[in-house]
Ligand SMILES: Nc1ncnc2c1ncn2[C@@H]1O[C@H](COP(=O)(O)OP(=O)(O)OP(=O)(O)O)[C@@H](O)[C@H]1O
């Protein structure tokens with residue numbers, strides 16, 4: 001592999017994703033000011049009084065929800081990360097790119113750079129808004145850094161799932177129905193909106209198997225409890241994410257090979 | 262000189278569908294080579310294998326001496342590709358498309374800018390170069406497509422149905438570009454399902470149908486190979502029983518080479534319609550067979566197509582029809 005060439009390709013491809021986003025004003029607005037924000041603001045205010053502080057183990061519902069909303073943002077972003085590749089596949093742009101002497105991984109890598117950058121910015125936007133509503137991450141800037149790292153590690157696996165779907169579906173209708181099929185249960189069968197202890201037993205069992213739960217359980221103490229409670233959770237999340245990412249990347253690589261082979 | 266492209270027994274299957282089957286061909290340097298066939302014939306599949314984006318199920322192909330599977334990267338750096346679909350990113354401007362491709366072909370920036378300027382001029386898109394492609398007409402998109410294919414200064418350009426869906430003027434324009442490329446020594450490989458395009462533009466062509474090559478040759482050779490002009494007689498239904506008699510009577514005439522029965526008449530190959538027509542009509546008169554229609558024409562590519570595939574490429578029909 002010729003490194004200067006690789007760099008030239010990947011930068012040009014990444015610039016294309018940025019340009020595409022910046023040309024779609026609406027889409028940019030909705031990407032940066034995620035619909036997830038409304039969850040934070042509306043649900044946060046709506047359930048403020050209905051939620052039981054004892055069950056939540058948090059000072060208020062808004063601060064409980066912030067961690068969940070951060071991870072939901074990562075989820076949405078990651079699962080949508082393959083959409084542009086899906087369109088490229090359908091309209092022949094992918095084939096055009098693949099007919100040039102680029103390294104086969106360049107397109108994927110450029111997409112990752114783009115999705116990760118957007119995800120990072122969104123995490124900051126969400127935490128910023130939460131701050132305006134009085135939620136200050138108790139572990140400070142370092143904690144925010146750890147939240148970003150965990151979020152991106154989760155995003156890597158999710159984006160791989162999305163790209164694998166983009167490369168293997170027959171039509172984009174299939175893609176979007178699979179997306180809906182995946183994302184809602186991932187959110188509701190996790191500790192995003194309510195703690196596991198408040199769930200019926202069968203839901204608890206399913207949420208326990210959901211990587212999202214582990215990620216949220218690491219992010220939340222970083223916001224509301226402090227390092228002591230957070231460190232074991234973060235360590236656990238890193239182990240789970242390593243396994244999750246390995247599986248997703250393997251599946252993604254297989255789907256990609258099959259699609260361009 | 263080594264051939265530009267050599268394909269040996271290429272085969273591509275998708276599950277139970279065989280897209281191309283035992284396809285072999287040689288394309289010479291500097292020629293315009295056409296793959297002519299109806300929808301679903303396997304033209305794009307063949308092209309995709311040659312440009313390395315699709316691996317053949319079996320068989321091999323080389324482009325400028327490099328294997329399309331083993332040395333795919335080398336092949337990619339030597340060719341340009343203009344896909345069948347308008348592979349355009351609607352949010353990018355024309356210039357941004359070319360800049361992106363410049364980087365994908367690893368051109369140095371200054372050289373790329375130079376080349377982009379030249380190409381925008383060649384395809385006459387200078388004015389629209391900085392507009393988003395979603396504001397382009399179909400013809401403008403096609404021109405941008407072609408500029409993209411030419412950007413790397415390729416030795417071989419592959420064009421998949423370059424004039425599909427364009428108006429007559431744009432089509433002629435694109436034929437012009439293609440001929441200009443040949444002047445510069447570039448080899449052109451294109452697909453088409455327009456007979457006229459294959460006939461006028463291609464130096465040599467392969468007729469492909471059902472994933473198989475039926476015949477390869479220059480349009481002239483192929484037409485000459487049919488042996489003579491066509492004279493087609495049609496009769497009314499009431500006269501159909503006299504066809505055998507008519508056929509017997511015409512057969513011994515001079516200038517007549519071959520006779521085939523068609524649904525409502527005879528399809529006769531003759532050396533010259535002018536010389537053979539009086540004789541044929543005289544036979545018809547003698548046996549009192551009333552002729553309903555006569556048409557004749559020089560052999561055309563559609564005749565070649567029918568004779569090698571057994572069907573017409575589309576509903577295209579002859580122009581010289583003399584009613585009696
Ligand atoms: N990805 C695919 N999966 C399944 N079948 C395919 C695929 N691509 C092509 N085929 C089939 O292979 C055959 C040849 O297709 P191809 O696209 O090469 O035809 P073509 O000659 O280019 O046709 P057209 O003039 O319509 O572009 C068709 O029967 C088509 O349905």
Ligand SMILES: [Mg+2]
Nearest residue numbers: 304305306345
């Ligand atoms: Mg085609």
